[in-house]
Amino acid sequence: xxxxxxxxxxxxxxxxxxxVQIDPALDGRVMQEIADGETGRRPGAAVVAWRWLxxxxxLAVSPLGALATAAGLxxxxxxxxxxxxxxxxxxxxxxxxxxxxxxxxxxxxxxxGDFNDWDATRTPMRPSPRGGSVWTAVLxxxxxxxxxxFLVDGSRWLADPAAPHARDDEFGAPSSVVTVGGS
Amino acid sequence: MPRSLAAAGALAALLAATAVAQDPRLGRxxxxxxxxxxxxxxxxxxxxxxxxxxxxxxxxxxxxxxPGTLIASAVQRLAADLGxxxxxxxAGATPPELEAGAAAxxxxxxxxxxxxxxxxxxxxxxVPLAVLADLVASGVPVDSAAAAVxxxxxxxxxxxxxxxxxxxxxxxxxxxxxxxATAAAMAGVFGADALHVNAGARDARPGRP
Numbered sequence: 526x527x528x529x530x531x532x533x534x535x536x537x538x539x540x541x542x543x544x545v546q547i548d549p550a551l552d553g554r555v556m557q558e559i560a561d562g563e564t565g566r567r568p569g570a571a572v573v574a575w576r577w578l579x580x581x582x583x584l585a586v587s588p589l590g591a592l593a594t595a596a597g598l599x600x601x602x603x604x605x606x607x608x609x610x611x612x613x614x615x616x617x618x619x620x621x622x623x624x625x626x627x628x629x630x631x632x633x634x635x636x637x638g639d640f641n642d643w644d645a646t647r648t649p650m651r652p653s654p655r656g657g658s659v660w661t662a663v664l665x666x667x668x669x670x671x672x673x674x675f676l677v678d679g680s681r682w683l684a685d686p687a688a689p690h691a692r693d694d695e696f697g698a699p700s701s702v703v704t705v706g707g708s
Numbered sequence: 709m710p711r712s713l714a715a716a717g718a719l720a721a722l723l724a725a726t727a728v729a730q731d732p733r734l735g736r737x738x739x740x741x742x743x744x745x746x747x748x749x750x751x752x753x754x755x756x757x758x759x760x761x762x763x764x765x766x767x768x769x770x771x772x773x774x775p776g777t778l779i780a781s782a783v784q785r786l787a788a789d790l791g792x793x794x795x796x797x798x799a800g801a802t803p804p805e806l807e808a809g810a811a812a813x814x815x816x817x818x819x820x821x822x823x824x825x826x827x828x829x830x831x832x833x834x835v836p837l838a839v840l841a842d843l844v845a846s847g848v849p850v851d852s853a854a855a856a857v858x859x860x861x862x863x864x865x866x867x868x869x870x871x872x873x874x875x876x877x878x879x880x881x882x883x884x885x886x887x888x889a890t891a892a893a894m895a896g897v898f899g900a901d902a903l904h905v906n907a908g909a910r911d912a913r914p915g916r917p
Contacts, residue, residue, distance in 0.1 A: 639764040642733055643771040668866070669804035670811060670838040672768065682772065689842040689877065693814050695782040696774040702845075704808075704838040704873075706866020708831055 619665040620705060626650070626675045626683060629658040636662045638673025638700075645676050668707035674700045737766055740776030748783050757790045758803035761810075789814055796822045797833075808837035815844035821854045828862045835866040839873045846877050847886040856890050 568576075586594075628634050634650040641647040641664075650660035660675075672691050675683040684690055684699035691700035731749070734742055745766045749759050762783050769779035793809030794801060796819040801809065809822055817840055825833045825840075836857050843853035860869055872893050879889035 637771060639761075639768075643764065643767040645771065667804075668832070669834060670808045670841075672764075676771075689845050689873070692841065692845040693786075693811070695778065695785075696769050696772040698772045700768070702811075702838070702842060704835055704842065704870060706835040706870055708865045708867070 619667040622664055622666050622703065622705065624650070624662045624664065624673075624675075624685065625687070626660050626685065627658050628660055628675070628677050628683065631658065631660070631677045633678060634660040635676045635679075636664070636673065637676055638703075639671040640664060640666060640673070645679065650675070666703070666705045668705045671703050671705070672700045673703060674698065731763060733763060733767060736770045737779065738770075738776045741766065741770070741779040742776075744776070744780035745783050748780070748787050752787045752790065755791065756799070757787065757794060758806055760803065761790065761807045762787055786810060792819070793822065795819075797826055801826075802832065802834070804834040805832060805837065808834045808841065811841040812837045812844075815841040816850040817841070817844070817854055818850075821858065824858055825861050828858065831866075833861070835869050836861045839869045842873050843876060843890065846873075846880055848876060848890050849887060852887050852890050856894050859894065 624636050626634060635645040636648040636650055637643045637645050648662055648664065650662040653659040653661065673685070675685065677683055682698035685701035685703075688701040688703055691702050694700055730746060734746060737745060745762070749762050752762055753759050765786050766779055766783050769782060774782075789810035790806050792813055793806045796813075797805060797809050812822060813819070821840070822837065825836050829836065840853050840857045843856070844850055848856075856872065857869065860872065864872075875893040875896065876886070876889045879892060880886055884892070
Protein backbone atom coordinates (compact mmCIF):
# COMPACT_ATOMS: atom_id res chain seq x y z
CA UNK A 526 0.00 0.00 0.00
CA UNK A 527 2.93 2.39 0.68
CA UNK A 528 6.16 2.82 -1.30
CA UNK A 529 9.22 1.75 0.67
CA UNK A 530 11.25 4.77 -0.22
CA UNK A 531 8.84 7.35 1.19
CA UNK A 532 9.30 8.82 4.63
CA UNK A 533 6.70 7.35 7.09
CA UNK A 534 5.27 10.79 7.84
CA UNK A 535 4.91 11.59 4.21
CA UNK A 536 3.24 8.30 3.67
CA UNK A 537 0.67 9.00 6.34
CA UNK A 538 0.03 12.49 5.00
CA UNK A 539 -0.43 11.29 1.50
CA UNK A 540 -2.77 8.59 2.71
CA UNK A 541 -4.90 11.06 4.61
CA UNK A 542 -5.00 13.37 1.59
CA UNK A 543 -6.60 10.79 -0.61
CA UNK A 544 -10.24 11.56 -1.33
CA VAL A 545 -12.66 9.33 0.58
CA GLN A 546 -15.23 7.47 -1.43
CA ILE A 547 -18.69 8.00 0.16
CA ASP A 548 -21.81 6.15 -0.83
CA PRO A 549 -23.98 8.64 -2.74
CA ALA A 550 -27.13 7.31 -0.94
CA LEU A 551 -25.72 7.99 2.54
CA ASP A 552 -27.34 11.42 2.93
CA GLY A 553 -30.73 10.05 2.04
CA ARG A 554 -30.46 7.21 4.53
CA VAL A 555 -29.38 9.49 7.37
CA MET A 556 -32.23 11.90 6.76
CA GLN A 557 -34.69 9.04 6.64
CA GLU A 558 -33.45 7.70 10.00
CA ILE A 559 -33.86 11.13 11.60
CA ALA A 560 -37.41 11.46 10.27
CA ASP A 561 -38.36 7.97 11.50
CA GLY A 562 -36.92 8.66 14.94
CA GLU A 563 -38.95 11.83 15.43
CA THR A 564 -42.28 10.28 14.49
CA GLY A 565 -41.69 7.12 16.60
CA ARG A 566 -40.95 8.79 19.97
CA ARG A 567 -43.44 11.67 20.08
CA PRO A 568 -44.83 11.88 23.69
CA GLY A 569 -48.53 11.41 24.30
CA ALA A 570 -50.97 13.99 25.61
CA ALA A 571 -50.78 12.60 29.17
CA VAL A 572 -47.00 12.92 29.21
CA VAL A 573 -47.21 16.46 27.88
CA ALA A 574 -49.82 17.33 30.53
CA TRP A 575 -47.77 15.76 33.33
CA ARG A 576 -44.65 17.69 32.22
CA TRP A 577 -46.74 20.86 32.18
CA LEU A 578 -47.99 20.15 35.68
CA UNK A 579 -44.62 19.41 37.26
CA UNK A 580 -42.77 22.23 35.56
CA UNK A 581 -41.91 24.82 38.26
CA UNK A 582 -43.50 28.24 37.87
CA UNK A 583 -43.51 31.47 39.71
CA LEU A 584 -46.88 32.93 40.68
CA ALA A 585 -47.39 36.57 41.42
CA VAL A 586 -50.23 37.09 43.94
CA SER A 587 -51.19 40.33 45.56
CA PRO A 588 -51.70 40.38 49.36
CA LEU A 589 -55.41 40.99 48.84
CA GLY A 590 -55.67 38.01 46.52
CA ALA A 591 -53.85 35.78 49.01
CA LEU A 592 -56.21 36.86 51.79
CA ALA A 593 -59.26 36.18 49.63
CA THR A 594 -57.95 32.71 48.76
CA ALA A 595 -57.29 31.90 52.43
CA ALA A 596 -60.77 33.10 53.42
CA GLY A 597 -62.33 30.94 50.71
CA LEU A 598 -60.45 27.85 51.90
CA UNK A 599 -61.44 28.52 55.52
CA UNK A 600 -65.09 28.86 54.52
CA UNK A 601 -64.88 25.60 52.60
CA UNK A 602 -63.39 23.73 55.57
CA UNK A 603 -65.98 25.21 57.92
CA UNK A 604 -68.82 24.11 55.65
CA UNK A 605 -67.62 20.52 55.53
CA UNK A 606 -69.84 17.90 57.28
CA UNK A 607 -68.88 17.42 60.91
CA UNK A 608 -68.42 21.15 61.59
CA UNK A 609 -70.87 23.63 63.02
CA UNK A 610 -74.05 21.78 64.10
CA UNK A 611 -72.19 18.58 64.82
CA UNK A 612 -74.26 15.45 64.26
CA UNK A 613 -74.15 12.92 67.05
CA UNK A 614 -71.64 10.15 66.33
CA UNK A 615 -72.98 6.72 65.55
CA UNK A 616 -72.95 4.05 68.19
CA UNK A 617 -70.63 1.13 67.71
CA UNK A 618 -71.45 -2.54 67.36
CA UNK A 619 -72.48 -4.88 70.14
CA UNK A 620 -70.18 -6.68 72.62
CA UNK A 621 -70.62 -9.76 74.76
CA UNK A 622 -71.47 -9.20 78.41
CA UNK A 623 -71.57 -11.81 81.12
CA UNK A 624 -74.07 -11.52 83.95
CA UNK A 625 -73.46 -13.48 87.14
CA UNK A 626 -75.59 -13.83 90.24
CA UNK A 627 -75.40 -16.01 93.33
CA UNK A 628 -78.82 -17.42 94.18
CA UNK A 629 -78.69 -20.22 96.76
CA UNK A 630 -81.48 -22.80 96.61
CA UNK A 631 -82.92 -21.28 93.42
CA UNK A 632 -84.50 -23.64 90.90
CA UNK A 633 -84.55 -21.13 88.05
CA UNK A 634 -83.17 -17.65 87.49
CA UNK A 635 -84.00 -15.29 84.62
CA UNK A 636 -82.18 -12.21 83.42
CA UNK A 637 -84.69 -9.49 82.52
CA GLY A 638 -84.07 -5.97 81.37
CA ASP A 639 -84.32 -3.30 78.71
CA PHE A 640 -82.49 -5.63 76.31
CA ASN A 641 -85.16 -8.35 76.30
CA ASP A 642 -88.42 -6.47 76.85
CA TRP A 643 -88.38 -7.46 80.54
CA ASP A 644 -89.58 -10.88 79.44
CA ALA A 645 -88.67 -13.55 81.98
CA THR A 646 -88.83 -16.31 79.37
CA ARG A 647 -86.30 -14.82 76.98
CA THR A 648 -82.99 -15.10 78.85
CA PRO A 649 -82.93 -17.96 81.35
CA MET A 650 -79.64 -18.09 83.26
CA ARG A 651 -77.56 -21.28 83.43
CA PRO A 652 -76.37 -22.77 86.68
CA SER A 653 -72.64 -23.18 87.07
CA PRO A 654 -71.42 -26.55 85.66
CA ARG A 655 -69.58 -27.11 88.94
CA GLY A 656 -72.83 -26.91 90.85
CA GLY A 657 -73.45 -24.48 93.64
CA SER A 658 -75.50 -21.35 93.46
CA VAL A 659 -73.80 -19.36 90.72
CA TRP A 660 -75.96 -18.57 87.69
CA THR A 661 -74.65 -16.97 84.51
CA ALA A 662 -75.87 -15.60 81.21
CA VAL A 663 -73.98 -14.01 78.31
CA LEU A 664 -75.67 -11.42 76.12
CA UNK A 665 -74.57 -9.24 73.21
CA UNK A 666 -75.25 -5.60 74.03
CA UNK A 667 -74.95 -2.52 71.86
CA UNK A 668 -73.49 0.64 73.40
CA UNK A 669 -75.97 2.27 75.73
CA UNK A 670 -77.35 2.22 79.25
CA UNK A 671 -79.63 -0.64 80.25
CA UNK A 672 -81.68 -1.36 83.36
CA UNK A 673 -81.96 -4.97 84.41
CA UNK A 674 -82.60 -7.32 87.31
CA PHE A 675 -82.58 -11.01 88.15
CA LEU A 676 -85.87 -12.82 88.71
CA VAL A 677 -85.42 -15.83 90.99
CA ASP A 678 -88.00 -18.62 90.85
CA GLY A 679 -90.45 -16.31 89.11
CA SER A 680 -91.17 -14.18 92.15
CA ARG A 681 -88.08 -12.82 93.90
CA TRP A 682 -86.25 -9.82 92.45
CA LEU A 683 -82.51 -9.36 92.91
CA ALA A 684 -80.34 -6.44 91.86
CA ASP A 685 -76.83 -7.15 90.62
CA PRO A 686 -74.46 -6.58 93.55
CA ALA A 687 -71.60 -6.04 91.08
CA ALA A 688 -73.29 -3.21 89.20
CA PRO A 689 -74.66 0.24 90.00
CA HIS A 690 -78.21 0.30 91.26
CA ALA A 691 -80.81 2.14 89.24
CA ARG A 692 -81.48 5.38 91.03
CA ASP A 693 -84.94 5.89 89.57
CA ASP A 694 -86.45 2.67 90.87
CA GLU A 695 -90.15 3.43 90.85
CA PHE A 696 -91.74 0.02 90.99
CA GLY A 697 -90.68 -1.19 94.40
CA ALA A 698 -88.25 -3.84 93.18
CA PRO A 699 -84.53 -3.20 92.73
CA SER A 700 -82.89 -2.82 89.34
CA SER A 701 -79.30 -2.45 88.26
CA VAL A 702 -77.68 -0.57 85.43
CA VAL A 703 -75.18 -1.73 82.86
CA THR A 704 -73.38 0.78 80.68
CA VAL A 705 -71.84 -0.44 77.45
CA GLY A 706 -69.21 1.73 75.83
CA GLY A 707 -68.22 1.91 72.22
CA SER A 708 -64.58 2.93 72.57
CA MET B 709 -125.88 7.47 83.34
CA PRO B 710 -125.48 3.80 82.37
CA ARG B 711 -125.31 4.90 78.76
CA SER B 712 -122.43 7.30 79.48
CA LEU B 713 -120.64 4.60 81.46
CA ALA B 714 -120.98 2.23 78.55
CA ALA B 715 -119.66 4.88 76.20
CA ALA B 716 -116.67 5.52 78.44
CA GLY B 717 -115.97 1.80 78.65
CA ALA B 718 -116.19 1.46 74.88
CA LEU B 719 -113.81 4.40 74.44
CA ALA B 720 -111.33 2.90 76.89
CA ALA B 721 -111.52 -0.43 75.09
CA LEU B 722 -110.98 1.31 71.76
CA LEU B 723 -107.95 3.20 73.08
CA ALA B 724 -106.51 0.02 74.56
CA ALA B 725 -107.00 -1.84 71.28
CA THR B 726 -105.34 1.02 69.40
CA ALA B 727 -102.37 0.94 71.78
CA VAL B 728 -101.89 -2.80 71.25
CA ALA B 729 -102.18 -2.33 67.51
CA GLN B 730 -99.39 0.28 67.67
CA ASP B 731 -97.06 -1.92 69.70
CA PRO B 732 -98.13 -5.48 70.55
CA ARG B 733 -95.81 -5.47 73.57
CA LEU B 734 -98.14 -3.02 75.29
CA GLY B 735 -100.67 -5.86 75.48
CA ARG B 736 -98.81 -6.95 78.63
CA UNK B 737 -100.03 -3.84 80.45
CA UNK B 738 -103.29 -3.89 82.34
CA UNK B 739 -106.35 -2.09 81.03
CA UNK B 740 -105.68 0.93 83.23
CA UNK B 741 -102.11 1.54 82.17
CA UNK B 742 -102.40 0.63 78.49
CA UNK B 743 -104.26 3.68 77.13
CA UNK B 744 -102.36 6.06 79.40
CA UNK B 745 -98.99 4.72 78.35
CA UNK B 746 -100.03 4.67 74.71
CA UNK B 747 -100.99 8.33 74.96
CA UNK B 748 -97.61 9.27 76.41
CA UNK B 749 -95.83 7.27 73.72
CA UNK B 750 -97.88 8.93 70.98
CA UNK B 751 -97.01 12.36 72.34
CA UNK B 752 -93.34 11.45 72.58
CA UNK B 753 -93.32 10.16 69.03
CA UNK B 754 -94.98 13.34 67.81
CA UNK B 755 -92.31 15.36 69.62
CA UNK B 756 -89.53 13.36 67.98
CA UNK B 757 -88.42 11.65 71.18
CA UNK B 758 -87.31 8.00 71.28
CA UNK B 759 -90.21 5.77 72.31
CA UNK B 760 -88.35 2.55 73.03
CA UNK B 761 -87.16 3.65 76.51
CA UNK B 762 -90.78 4.46 77.35
CA UNK B 763 -91.96 1.04 76.20
CA UNK B 764 -89.22 -0.63 78.22
CA UNK B 765 -90.08 1.34 81.36
CA UNK B 766 -93.73 0.32 80.99
CA UNK B 767 -92.76 -3.33 80.46
CA UNK B 768 -90.49 -3.19 83.52
CA UNK B 769 -93.44 -2.01 85.59
CA UNK B 770 -95.70 -4.68 84.15
CA UNK B 771 -93.19 -7.47 84.81
CA UNK B 772 -92.67 -6.24 88.36
CA UNK B 773 -96.42 -6.19 88.91
CA UNK B 774 -96.69 -2.45 89.56
CA PRO B 775 -100.12 -0.77 89.54
CA GLY B 776 -101.19 0.73 86.23
CA THR B 777 -101.26 4.29 87.51
CA LEU B 778 -97.71 3.95 88.83
CA ILE B 779 -96.53 2.61 85.48
CA ALA B 780 -98.21 5.46 83.63
CA SER B 781 -96.70 8.10 85.89
CA ALA B 782 -93.23 6.56 85.60
CA VAL B 783 -93.48 6.54 81.82
CA GLN B 784 -94.73 10.11 81.82
CA ARG B 785 -91.84 11.23 84.03
CA LEU B 786 -89.31 9.51 81.78
CA ALA B 787 -90.83 11.18 78.72
CA ALA B 788 -90.42 14.54 80.41
CA ASP B 789 -86.80 13.76 81.26
CA LEU B 790 -86.10 12.69 77.68
CA GLY B 791 -87.58 15.97 76.48
CA UNK B 792 -85.35 17.95 78.86
CA UNK B 793 -82.31 15.97 77.72
CA UNK B 794 -83.13 16.61 74.08
CA UNK B 795 -83.54 20.33 74.75
CA UNK B 796 -80.00 20.42 76.14
CA UNK B 797 -78.23 17.96 73.85
CA UNK B 798 -79.90 19.01 70.62
CA ALA B 799 -82.00 17.32 68.00
CA GLY B 800 -79.01 15.34 66.73
CA ALA B 801 -78.60 13.40 69.98
CA THR B 802 -78.96 9.64 69.62
CA PRO B 803 -81.61 7.70 71.60
CA PRO B 804 -78.95 6.16 73.90
CA GLU B 805 -77.55 9.64 74.57
CA LEU B 806 -81.00 10.96 75.39
CA GLU B 807 -81.69 8.03 77.70
CA ALA B 808 -78.37 8.49 79.51
CA GLY B 809 -78.95 12.24 79.57
CA ALA B 810 -82.35 11.74 81.15
CA ALA B 811 -80.75 9.55 83.83
CA ALA B 812 -78.08 12.17 84.49
CA UNK B 813 -80.68 14.91 84.82
CA UNK B 814 -82.74 12.71 87.14
CA UNK B 815 -79.61 12.13 89.22
CA UNK B 816 -79.27 15.86 89.71
CA UNK B 817 -76.80 16.97 87.04
CA UNK B 818 -77.58 20.41 85.71
CA UNK B 819 -78.28 21.15 82.03
CA UNK B 820 -75.04 23.13 81.87
CA UNK B 821 -73.04 19.98 82.64
CA UNK B 822 -74.75 18.10 79.82
CA UNK B 823 -74.15 20.95 77.40
CA UNK B 824 -70.49 21.15 78.40
CA UNK B 825 -70.10 17.40 77.87
CA UNK B 826 -71.61 17.74 74.41
CA UNK B 827 -69.17 20.49 73.50
CA UNK B 828 -66.09 18.83 74.93
CA UNK B 829 -66.35 15.36 73.39
CA UNK B 830 -66.40 14.51 69.72
CA UNK B 831 -67.47 10.92 70.36
CA UNK B 832 -70.86 9.88 71.64
CA UNK B 833 -71.51 11.06 75.20
CA UNK B 834 -73.71 8.13 76.20
CA VAL B 835 -71.10 6.64 78.50
CA PRO B 836 -69.98 9.90 80.16
CA LEU B 837 -73.60 10.69 80.94
CA ALA B 838 -74.28 7.19 82.23
CA VAL B 839 -71.13 7.20 84.36
CA LEU B 840 -72.14 10.58 85.77
CA ALA B 841 -75.55 9.20 86.74
CA ASP B 842 -73.99 6.05 88.21
CA LEU B 843 -71.45 7.98 90.28
CA VAL B 844 -74.20 10.10 91.77
CA ALA B 845 -76.21 6.96 92.46
CA SER B 846 -73.15 5.62 94.31
CA GLY B 847 -73.22 8.60 96.63
CA VAL B 848 -70.73 10.91 94.94
CA PRO B 849 -71.91 14.53 95.14
CA VAL B 850 -73.15 15.81 91.80
CA ASP B 851 -70.50 18.53 91.58
CA SER B 852 -67.64 16.10 92.21
CA ALA B 853 -69.03 13.55 89.77
CA ALA B 854 -69.56 16.19 87.10
CA ALA B 855 -66.05 17.59 87.56
CA ALA B 856 -64.51 14.13 87.26
CA VAL B 857 -66.44 13.20 84.14
CA UNK B 858 -65.85 16.58 82.50
CA UNK B 859 -62.12 16.34 83.18
CA UNK B 860 -61.94 13.01 81.37
CA UNK B 861 -64.59 13.43 78.71
CA UNK B 862 -62.51 15.16 76.06
CA UNK B 863 -59.85 12.49 75.69
CA UNK B 864 -60.80 9.35 77.62
CA UNK B 865 -62.22 6.26 76.00
CA UNK B 866 -65.56 4.87 77.12
CA UNK B 867 -63.71 1.99 78.78
CA UNK B 868 -61.62 4.44 80.82
CA UNK B 869 -64.72 6.17 82.12
CA UNK B 870 -66.32 2.86 83.05
CA UNK B 871 -63.11 1.86 84.82
CA UNK B 872 -63.21 5.14 86.72
CA UNK B 873 -66.72 4.34 87.90
CA UNK B 874 -65.65 0.83 88.95
CA UNK B 875 -62.69 2.20 90.88
CA UNK B 876 -64.87 4.69 92.72
CA UNK B 877 -67.48 2.05 93.60
CA UNK B 878 -64.80 -0.35 94.78
CA UNK B 879 -63.25 2.23 97.08
CA UNK B 880 -66.65 3.23 98.43
CA UNK B 881 -67.41 -0.42 99.11
CA UNK B 882 -64.11 -0.62 100.99
CA UNK B 883 -65.17 2.25 103.20
CA UNK B 884 -63.84 5.37 101.47
CA UNK B 885 -65.89 8.53 101.41
CA UNK B 886 -67.42 9.02 97.93
CA UNK B 887 -65.62 12.30 97.31
CA UNK B 888 -62.29 10.86 98.41
CA ALA B 889 -62.86 7.76 96.29
CA THR B 890 -63.51 9.95 93.25
CA ALA B 891 -60.39 12.02 93.90
CA ALA B 892 -58.28 8.87 94.28
CA ALA B 893 -59.61 7.40 91.05
CA MET B 894 -58.91 10.63 89.20
CA ALA B 895 -55.37 10.68 90.58
CA GLY B 896 -54.93 7.17 89.22
CA VAL B 897 -56.14 8.22 85.79
CA PHE B 898 -53.94 11.27 85.53
CA GLY B 899 -51.02 9.71 87.35
CA ALA B 900 -49.65 6.59 85.77
CA ASP B 901 -51.96 6.04 82.81
CA ALA B 902 -52.92 2.87 84.65
CA LEU B 903 -56.32 2.51 83.03
CA HIS B 904 -54.82 1.68 79.67
CA VAL B 905 -52.94 -1.33 81.00
CA ASN B 906 -54.12 -4.64 79.58
CA ALA B 907 -56.99 -3.00 77.71
CA GLY B 908 -56.71 -5.47 74.86
CA ALA B 909 -57.13 -8.47 77.12
CA ARG B 910 -60.08 -6.81 78.82
CA ASP B 911 -61.87 -6.30 75.49
CA ALA B 912 -61.29 -9.90 74.43
CA ARG B 913 -63.46 -11.47 77.08
CA PRO B 914 -67.06 -10.86 78.06
CA GLY B 915 -67.34 -7.80 80.20
CA ARG B 916 -69.04 -7.37 83.52
CA PRO B 917 -71.52 -4.61 84.22
